[in-house]
Amino acid sequence: MKGSVAGHLILKDWQLYRMPIALSIVGGVMSLAIFQWGGGWEGTMVVGSVWFYVALILVGTMLPLVGIVNERKKQNLAFVMSLPISPIQYTTSKLVSTVGMFLVPWLTLTISGLMLVEARGIVPRGSIPMMLILDAMPFVGLCIITGVALVGESEGWGIAANVFCNSSYGLVWYFLSRVPALMVNTKGPVPVWNSTVLSVLSAEFGSIVLILGLTFYLQSRKRDFI
Amino acid sequence: MTDLAIELSGVGKTYPFFSLDNIDLKVPEGQIMGLIGPNGAGKSTTIRILMGLVHQDRGEVRVLGHHMPAEQVAAKWDIGFASEDMRLYESMTLGWHMSFIQSIYSSWDAAYAQLLLKRFGLRAEQKIKGLSHGQRVKATLLLVFARRPKLLILDEPTTGLDPVARHEILRELTNVMADEGRSILFSSHNTQDVEQISDQITFIDRGRIIDSMDKETYLDRWRRVRLEVPFGIDLPALPGIIGIRRDGRLAVATANEFVPGLANAYESAGARIQCIESMTLEEIFVANVEHSREEVEA
Numbered sequence: 001m002k003g004s005v006a007g008h009l010i011l012k013d014w015q016l017y018r019m020p021i022a023l024s025i026v027g028g029v030m031s032l033a034i035f036q037w038g039g040g041w042e043g044t045m046v047v048g049s050v051w052f053y054v055a056l057i058l059v060g061t062m063l064p065l066v067g068i069v070n071e072r073k074k075q076n077l078a079f080v081m082s083l084p085i086s087p088i089q090y091t092t093s094k095l096v097s098t099v100g101m102f103l104v105p106w107l108t109l110t111i112s113g114l115m116l117v118e119a120r121g122i123v124p125r126g127s128i129p130m131m132l133i134l135d136a137m138p139f140v141g142l143c144i145i146t147g148v149a150l151v152g153e154s155e156g157w158g159i160a161a162n163v164f165c166n167s168s169y170g171l172v173w174y175f176l177s178r179v180p181a182l183m184v185n186t187k188g189p190v191p192v193w194n195s196t197v198l199s200v201l202s203a204e205f206g207s208i209v210l211i212l213g214l215t216f217y218l219q220s221r222k223r224d225f226i
Numbered sequence: 227m228t229d230l231a232i233e234l235s236g237v238g239k240t241y242p243f244f245s246l247d248n249i250d251l252k253v254p255e256g257q258i259m260g261l262i263g264p265n266g267a268g269k270s271t272t273i274r275i276l277m278g279l280v281h282q283d284r285g286e287v288r289v290l291g292h293h294m295p296a297e298q299v300a301a302k303w304d305i306g307f308a309s310e311d312m313r314l315y316e317s318m319t320l321g322w323h324m325s326f327i328q329s330i331y332s333s334w335d336a337a338y339a340q341l342l343l344k345r346f347g348l349r350a351e352q353k354i355k356g357l358s359h360g361q362r363v364k365a366t367l368l369l370v371f372a373r374r375p376k377l378l379i380l381d382e383p384t385t386g387l388d389p390v391a392r393h394e395i396l397r398e399l400t401n402v403m404a405d406e407g408r409s410i411l412f413s414s415h416n417t418q419d420v421e422q423i424s425d426q427i428t429f430i431d432r433g434r435i436i437d438s439m440d441k442e443t444y445l446d447r448w449r450r451v452r453l454e455v456p457f458g459i460d461l462p463a464l465p466g467i468i469g470i471r472r473d474g475r476l477a478v479a480t481a482n483e484f485v486p487g488l489a490n491a492y493e494s495a496g497a498r499i500q501c502i503e504s505m506t507l508e509e510i511f512v513a514n515v516e517h518s519r520e521e522v523e524a
Contacts, residue, residue, distance in 0.1 A: 005299075008330050015322075016315065078312035079366070081279055083330060084302040086295075223281040226274060 005085045006093040013067055013097035020066070021104055024059035028052055028109035032116055040122050052109065053134065057169065059105050060142035061162050063098050068149040069158035081226060091150060091219040095212055098146050102139065110135050126188030129197040133182070136204040137172060141165035143208050147215035176200070229255045230288070231377050231409035232276060237285030239271060246271050246433045249285065253409055253426070255376075258399075260420030260441075261413040262511055263430035269413040270309070272430070273381045276411070277307055290377055303331075306375035308366050310382035314354045320365050321350035324372070331373040339372035346394060360391035367395060371402060378402065378410040384419050396423055417508040427507070429514050436518040441507070448510045449484035451492065452500040453477040459496040464488055468517045480505075480513050 028051075035048025071077050080090065113131060117123055148161035176182055181196035232253035239246040246268045253259040263269045274280040276289055278298030287294040292301035314323055320343075328334040343350060346364040348357075357365060363383060370378065378399075384392045400423060402408055414420050420427060421441065428438040437444075455461060455477050461470055466483035477497070481488055489499050505513070 005330055008326070012326060016318070074316065075311050075313040076315055078309055079314060081277070082302070082305075082307040082312065082370075084299050086278070086299050089299070224274075224279070226279045 005083055006089045006096075009080065009083075009085070009090070009093040010097040010100070013093075014101065017063060017067060017101060020059060020062055021101055024055050024105040025108050027058075028055040028105060029112060031055060032109070032112055036116055036120050036122050045122070052113065053138065053169075056106060056109060056135070056138040057141065057166065060102055060138040061145060061166065063101055064142065064146040064149045065158055065162060067098055067101075068094055068146065069155050072153060073155050078226060087222065087225040088216075088220050090225075091216060094150060095146065095215065098142070099212070102142050106135070106139060124187050124189060125191055127186045128191040129193060129201075130176075130182060130186050133176065133197065133200050133204065134173065136201065136208075137169055140204055140207055140211075141169070143211040143215075147211050150215055151218045229291075231255045231257075231290060232259070232411060233286075233288045234272070234276075235286045237272075237275060237282045237287055239275065239280065239283050244268070244271075244433060246275075246282075249430075249435055251428060251435065251438065253411055255409050256403075256407060257425045258403060258410040258412060258423055259426045259428060260424030261411060261428050261430060262415065262417055262420050262507075263413070264415055264515065266432075267430045268433040269415075269430060270381055271433075273307075273309070273379055273411070273413060276379060277302070277305070304376040306370035306373060306378045308363075308370050308378075308380050308383050310385045312366055314362065314365060314369075316355035317353065319351055319353050320348060320357075320368075323354070323365070323369055324350060327369050327373060333374045335372050335374050338374070339368060342368045342371060342398070345398065360387050363387060364391065364395065367398070371398065376408060378408070378412075380410065380412045382414050383412070384414060384416060392419060399423055417506070417511050421507040429511055429518075431515045431518055432522075434518070437514050444507065444510055445504065447481075447483050448505045448513070449481045450503040450505055450509070451479040451481060451484075451489060452503065453479060453492055454498040454500055456496060461497060462491060462495050464491055468513065469520075476500075480517075482514070482517075 031048045031051030033048075034044050034051065037048075038044030071080070081087075085093075110132070113135070114128065117125060117128060117131070144165055145158065145161045149158040152158065152161075179196060181194055182200065185192035185194070230252050232251065234249050234251040237246065237249040244266070249272060251272075261269050261272070271280060275282050275287055276294065278295035278301070281295050289301045290304050292298070294301060324339055328336065346361075346368060348361060348365055348368065354362060354365065367383060384395055387395070396419060399410060399412070403410065412420060412424065424441055426438070426440050427444055429436045453461070454475055455472070457475065461472075461477060461479070466481050466485065466488055467479050468482050469480045471478045479492070484502075489502060493499060
């Protein structure tokens, strides 16, 4: 035997899905370029920021749908499960590979966005906390879709989770933008990490941990895997 | 005592509309067991239980000495599994799949893999989506065979294949068995394939094993006796006869434990023996299933 089979499966997913990851990074970087291209003109800033989040949402949707739902639908799962791996090891490898693959464009684009704000000064530095809150939402969405795709074991559940998440982003953004404690400092010269900002960020990252933990728990209780 | 590659004792699994009942099955090391059953008989469920992918509700499962499903990881290092509903990654080449499997198994035999590529007429650089159904099945089996597993579990691998492809695969399975330590469990509803390569045969129907023994014993014991029976004579009920079909003066008796004394007994009762025919495995299978269903319904 050669090392951990779960490790080989994670590597396999990277090889299979590296193209969409690369494309999402290219798309995100291009959107940032558009954002700063207008030199503060509202039109390019809106287009750039929308495309930036679209790139993150797209990759966060695509990875679990292709890597988990399609793998089952296209009957690749039987091939994977013929390998010396248990269902719970498969779950672990899928959670690690899906979240890991998402983190590459997510971290790249988030750090690039922060650097752009810091270096170019097109938008006030006070917008950084809100920007991070909005950035974390596709991450939460990825975890929801991943969890539902693994536990639900069907294309229908995967699509339902996808629709739920994609229709929720706009609503959540709308409500967050009406929270005065979040918006009051966005035009300021320095980021303000008040308790409301920290609470929302904690809720987002807490739900990521909760969703991944719940997925792992539910998968470990399954008696039939295929 | 012969070591067992597979041992199922009293295994059961209940679904809302199907249940697997009290499955007892033993496959000795070095043997090929053919598992024959109609569609929906429980072959795939049995195999999934063997692979640890479905947990049995009752009973004990041991594969290569490992308890399943608890020790499935240890067991699967030595199991080569292929099923009719298994697919490789369409966007990748066969060569990529070979490298992937080779990276996992130290038992991968690269020279044998190359030999199989030639024998099966496959090209490593070809993407899976460009392969025909037969080529895909052969590609999957190549990945299984080249890792040299101790036990092969094959769930309907020849379904949908043309006769040439089926022949190639069955011939390779025979080659695999050149190593006496290897064992195969081969499920199919194609009795010809099973008859060609199996040492032992198990019939399964409606979630129950209805018969299990070695192939030669099946073929020796089962006979069809064609009789001419004068009007007014009733044929006696004899042990070893599982069914009699009568049409006017002609009757056909099916024996699952034929001995020459059966023919003598019919003659003594006034019937004339027209002929005693051997039965093919398919005929034995159908007669066995029908008899089993009649017994259950009675």
